[in-house]
Amino acid sequence: MKSGYDRLAALLAGAPWGETLAAVLWLALIAVAVLAFMATFAGVTTWVERRLAGRMMSRIGPNRVGPAGFWQWLADGLKCFLKEDVIPDAADKPLFRMAPYLVFAGCFGAFAALPFGYGLAASGIDAGIFYVAAVTSLVVVGILMAGWSSNNKWSLLGGVRGAAQIVSYEIPSGLAALSVVALAGTPSLQGIIKAQGGWPWQWFAFHNPFAAAAFFVFLASLLAEGNRTPFDLPEAESELVAGYVTEYSGMRFLFFLFAEWANIWVMAALVVTLFLGGWQVPGLALPAGGAGRTFWILASTAIFFIKTLTFAFVVIWVRWTWPRLRVDQLTDLCWKVLVPAGFLCLIGSSAFVLIPPAGPWHAAHDVLRWILTAAGFGLAGALLWRARANIKLMNERIYIKVWT
Numbered sequence: 001m002k003s004g005y006d007r008l009a010a011l012l013a014g015a016p017w018g019e020t021l022a023a024v025l026w027l028a029l030i031a032v033a034v035l036a037f038m039a040t041f042a043g044v045t046t047w048v049e050r051r052l053a054g055r056m057m058s059r060i061g062p063n064r065v066g067p068a069g070f071w072q073w074l075a076d077g078l079k080c081f082l083k084e085d086v087i088p089d090a091a092d093k094p095l096f097r098m099a100p101y102l103v104f105a106g107c108f109g110a111f112a113a114l115p116f117g118y119g120l121a122a123s124g125i126d127a128g129i130f131y132v133a134a135v136t137s138l139v140v141v142g143i144l145m146a147g148w149s150s151n152n153k154w155s156l157l158g159g160v161r162g163a164a165q166i167v168s169y170e171i172p173s174g175l176a177a178l179s180v181v182a183l184a185g186t187p188s189l190q191g192i193i194k195a196q197g198g199w200p201w202q203w204f205a206f207h208n209p210f211a212a213a214a215f216f217v218f219l220a221s222l223l224a225e226g227n228r229t230p231f232d233l234p235e236a237e238s239e240l241v242a243g244y245v246t247e248y249s250g251m252r253f254l255f256f257l258f259a260e261w262a263n264i265w266v267m268a269a270l271v272v273t274l275f276l277g278g279w280q281v282p283g284l285a286l287p288a289g290g291a292g293r294t295f296w297i298l299a300s301t302a303i304f305f306i307k308t309l310t311f312a313f314v315v316i317w318v319r320w321t322w323p324r325l326r327v328d329q330l331t332d333l334c335w336k337v338l339v340p341a342g343f344l345c346l347i348g349s350s351a352f353v354l355i356p357p358a359g360p361w362h363a364a365h366d367v368l369r370w371i372l373t374a375a376g377f378g379l380a381g382a383l384l385w386r387a388r389a390n391i392k393l394m395n396e397r398i399y400i401k402v403w404t
Helices: 004-012 016-054 071-082 093-109 128-135 138-149 153-184 189-194 207-225 250-275 294-321 327-352 360-403
Strands: 115-117
Touching: 016 071, 016 093, 016 250, 016 294, 071 250, 093 128, 093 138, 093 250, 115 189, 115 294, 128 153, 128 189, 128 250, 138 153, 153 189, 153 207, 153 250, 153 327, 189 250, 207 250, 207 327, 207 360, 250 294
Parallel strands: none
Antiparallel strands: none
16 A cells, blocks of 8 residues: 555656655645644643643633633633743844744754654654653753753743753653663664553553553653643742743743643653553454555544544643642752662563573462553542542532632
């Protein structure tokens, strides 16, 4: 079956520089599609996050623009677009202008390797996990550049904090990702998904106790790298006004927030890809050749979106549940807990690769995976039950307050 690029190349085969033109047009089409998806997801995420925050704080949240305030994200985007772009006189103007675009480029470039379904990715990069780790490092440069160029002490402190935090937490996240690479035998994101299965006990999160621990190490590290609460020290409002974005306004200010909200999808997609089976459809084997390819693309994309959106909701949930850490707690957690745990997870997961494919050790490993799966879903069920009890208690308090 021909891909979209092959069809475009065949259409332009007779034109001058046809192959080059086809490649440029194909890249432009992919870039526009990814940008449209990022903008839509980031915008809707702001509405979901603000409504969820209001729910947790016993208030309503945005509810005026559109049904349940849904179009508030679009109104806020237009407002930022129409606002004046103010650049301080004492700022380093070229660096000040460039910083938000570097932060955005680091997030935008990660989408090139992220899968969206079976055979559905912007680029089939063989070393996908290493590419994502490399391209997202541009965020560090942009944050530090924004803090330095603003010529503001709060911005500089936020930029230095952000650079130190992201560089530090890249180590445990890399070690946790290497644990999965050792189990899958490939750094390709599509290859990692194919090494798993559709059922939960076939996911790498429940492969062995070390992989289960790597799941939590990876999740905590991604939250810190994305500057999400409880790791939002670079933009701590109670300490640094707004951190590295203090002097920004208009669209440049929005670009920082745009990248942060779009990064929620990157975080959730990476967790789902590495540990939760990716786009694998439960109970169905991968199609041989081109048979059933269209159905697999649709079904796998639906599965991947459901998993990723669910985990994105968890990321938002965490933000409005946990209090912000202190700087010393942030560094202690990284270097004293997550880095040693990451090394231990890598060594332990590598040892499980040596288990023979048959025999009593393999049977014992299967039992272990079922136990870990039951424990994982039991923990998730306990959290949901506790959340439901808290919601019920909050509603009772609101009812009593209103009627008394």
